Amino acid sequence: MSISQEGTQTNSVIGSEHIEWVQQLTSRARTAMNAVLEGKDDAVGLSLIALLAGGHVLLEDVPGVGKTLLARAMGKVVDGSVRRIQFTPDLLPTDVVGVNLFNQETKHFEFRQGPVFANIVIADEINRASPKTQSAMLECMAEGQATIDGATYQMPSPFIVVATQNPIDMEGTYALPEAQRDRFMTRISLGYPHTADEIDLLDNQIEHDPLSSATPVTSLEQINQAREIVRHVSAARQLREYIVSILHATRNDQTILLGCSPRGGVHLLRAAKARAALSGRTFVTPDDIQALAPSILAHRIIPRDGDDSELAAELIGRVLARIPISTGQ
Template structure:
């Protein structure tokens, strides 16, 4: 792939729509698995333990999120795979409730940041203040330093403030006043986003969207689920009875188990074939980045564990491809979530599994 300094590389959505995606050079093969080994043998009791933890968390979250099991499952997959989650939908359908319930079932620190147009990067990262007594500057950490960070309505903040999250999400650290501060471990950002055609919203830059492992839409509940919502959520706080079902240590152990799940060379080749298909598709202005393949394989490993397997199958890849890849491609005609999802589904249907 051409470097960003190459004149043929699209540098914006407008440029991407008016120019073809640069051709991947044969001298630079893209392997989304990176240096990850094929996978060590994982003991069945360890997989069963992760299933038990995820099952308990899923049950607890579904008790306050009626009819949103798909969103709950994707949130848990992102947590186990070490990724970040982007929830995109209209206001009032439960995006923040999903993020808060995920934070509640994990016995760790949870911070919520309400993004607004006047929010500054220092409001997110923190600031160094001069201590009159010690005559030294002391760093006061911002709300981003937490295990689960709820970035509410992230696209209402200015691009400058949004970019403050990039280093935190990509490298689990923040560089402030020449000093690098590590994020707590585990660290996960669950961001909510309103549709970009709503008043007072900014489209997330491609680089920032690419940091999210998956993008999902909550959607309106069914009539039956909405009746239950009126019955249970009007008179009391739905999160009041939600209790932690696991610990941070168990989450870190589960992530280590997921990391060692087997992914064969043939399966990694299939992932690369899907990525290349997004770059060659005539309806796509900008295809998926190599990071998309990395995130897809990580999520598929987590799904394999939840299904009780120590190896990834093409079915795992296909089940998650839309959620992981759709927000990484830019259609030529209209940058719409549904259009991107349809493109990924068509690519899955015509890409053979070898």
């Protein structure tokens, strides 16, 4: 599936057939991931939006609710390289990005890639590592590259980090710096399963690994093509102004100590385009922005009453309630 072009890339045109193709692709991925996870369709949908929008995902919740399982399920359905990094207090930056080693035979230094050089990187319990090791991910996530000893190495495409973290008040955890949290497109909290879903989980996961039957349903080339289509979903100027007004409101709110960064607006618009495509539209609506704003923006603000994820989401909801909705296509 390719996008027709008229002259330059900025004139690329998408039609209903492109959107339908993206819907079919993500529907297969969603079905495959839901077969692995019980009752987590909303989280699966958000993770696929991030994948199509070129963003990274932060999964935050208590241990044992399926954070790593969701990350591994995404890796299974995409036919690309998947690496898992178990973050621990003794993990070093070179354990993540790689290191130059001296080759005795060639008498030259050779770069040995770290596990971050993969299409899907599962950063498990990222906030158990020291801030120095956490910072090794910053350039990789923001620019899709890593600089080691003055040499720059590009990440593969697509490249997405799916990080899990335990609540910060748990023993042996370090708070993610604001700059690193801002690199994540969305923060997802899985929560405990509903009673029926938990019963099904006990029935289905006691005797076999839920990932054992998961197989790739899409390719790297298809993901990159879908991303290109999503990038060309249209968003009217009024909607971009609406996003900016939301960002400004978080910066001027007396209950918010630190407001949203401009990157938050970029991520919100990209995610809104992906949601529009998954909804069968070639254009973004205010509903896309309002539906995604809490998940995209809440982890970028710091409430004055404490850095609490639920309170942050509530404050974003209050901001949305008082900002006039801009319309237009």
